[in-house]
Amino acid sequence: MTLSPILQHLKRTTEAQRSRRVFGWWSLRGLEVARPQPKSLSPCRPCLRGAPLPLLLLLSLGVAACGDTTLFDPMERQPKYKAYSANPFFADGRAMRQPPAGTVPRERQTLRPEITAGRGRDGVVVTSIPIPVTRELMDQGRAKFEIHCALCHGLVGDGVSLVATQMSLRPPPSLHQIRDAGPGHIYQVLTDGYGLMASYAAELTPQERWAVVAYVEALRRSQAATVGEAPPEIQRKLREEPAR
Numbered sequence: 001m002t003l004s005p006i007l008q009h010l011k012r013t014t015e016a017q018r019s020r021r022v023f024g025w026w027s028l029r030g031l032e033v034a035r036p037q038p039k040s041l042s043p044c045r046p047c048l049r050g051a052p053l054p055l056l057l058l059l060s061l062g063v064a065a066c067g068d069t070t071l072f073d074p075m076e077r078q079p080k081y082k083a084y085s086a087n088p089f090f091a092d093g094r095a096m097r098q099p100p101a102g103t104v105p106r107e108r109q110t111l112r113p114e115i116t117a118g119r120g121r122d123g124v125v126v127t128s129i130p131i132p133v134t135r136e137l138m139d140q141g142r143a144k145f146e147i148h149c150a151l152c153h154g155l156v157g158d159g160v161s162l163v164a165t166q167m168s169l170r171p172p173p174s175l176h177q178i179r180d181a182g183p184g185h186i187y188q189v190l191t192d193g194y195g196l197m198a199s200y201a202a203e204l205t206p207q208e209r210w211a212v213v214a215y216v217e218a219l220r221r222s223q224a225a226t227v228g229e230a231p232p233e234i235q236r237k238l239r240e241e242p243a244r
């Protein structure tokens with residue numbers, strides 16, 4: 001007898017074993033998982049052995065639906081305090097702590113009060129925008145204005161908005177008719193709030209506040225501009241428009 005039939009047989013056997021190893025878990029006999037898994041693989045396998053496939057699918061759906069990620073990531077299971085939870089260790093009973101007094105975020109600008117507070121070192125409100133006014137700044141200002149301000153002051157800042165019609169006590173004014181429309185004043189309003197209007201210091205960084213100030217200025221100019229002030233191609237377009 002030559003060696004080749006034996007080799008052939010061996011090859012066939014190992015191939016069959018390999019495919020069973022790969023597909024064994026899924027191959028069904030009736031509705032049962034056919035191949036028992038080695039015990040050492042996972043502590044959960046023996047209990048699933050012999051479970052019908054639909055049950056396994058249902059189980060995995062259930063696990064996915066309940067969203068308990070600690071099931072897959074044991075490192076999430078650890079003693080810890082979550083935001084807003086209580087902690088009797090501290091006198092105020094809260095787990096969240098205040099940063100030590102005087103702490104500032106690394107990215108916060110602190111040495112240019114005219115930029116951060118809109119006032120010079122002498123405490124006087126600035127009369128011009130203290131950062132370079134670029135096209136990007138204007139675009140940012142427009143985006144932020146339309147998100148945070150337009151709902152009350154109107155898309156062009158003229159005070160015409162749905163919210164304004166519902167505010168009887170003090171409707172948001174037209175930003176083109178306020179007494180002091182200087183950039184410094186508008187920056188103060190955004191930083192500290194103004195009468196009924198809340199501060200936007202938490203929503204907008206100093207740079208974003210200046211961007212809004214610049215855009216409000218552009219809106220104000222646009223509302224009082226003559227056709228002659230527009231760029232030539234806009235002038236042409238405006239003159240071609242039928243008078244309303």
Ligand code: HEC
Nearest residue numbers: 148149152170171172173178186189194195196197200212
């Ligand atoms: C919820 C509505 C509301 C939103 C949103 C809002 N405002 Fe106001 N704003 C008001 C009201 C109301 C007043 C008048 C407050 C008063 O006189 O008590 C006011 C006042 C102002 C003033 C001062 C006007 C003056 O008389 O000097 C400025 C400037 C201003 N808003 C700009 C803005 C800008 C810029 C934004 C966007 C970041 C904004 N507001 C967002 C309601 C709003």
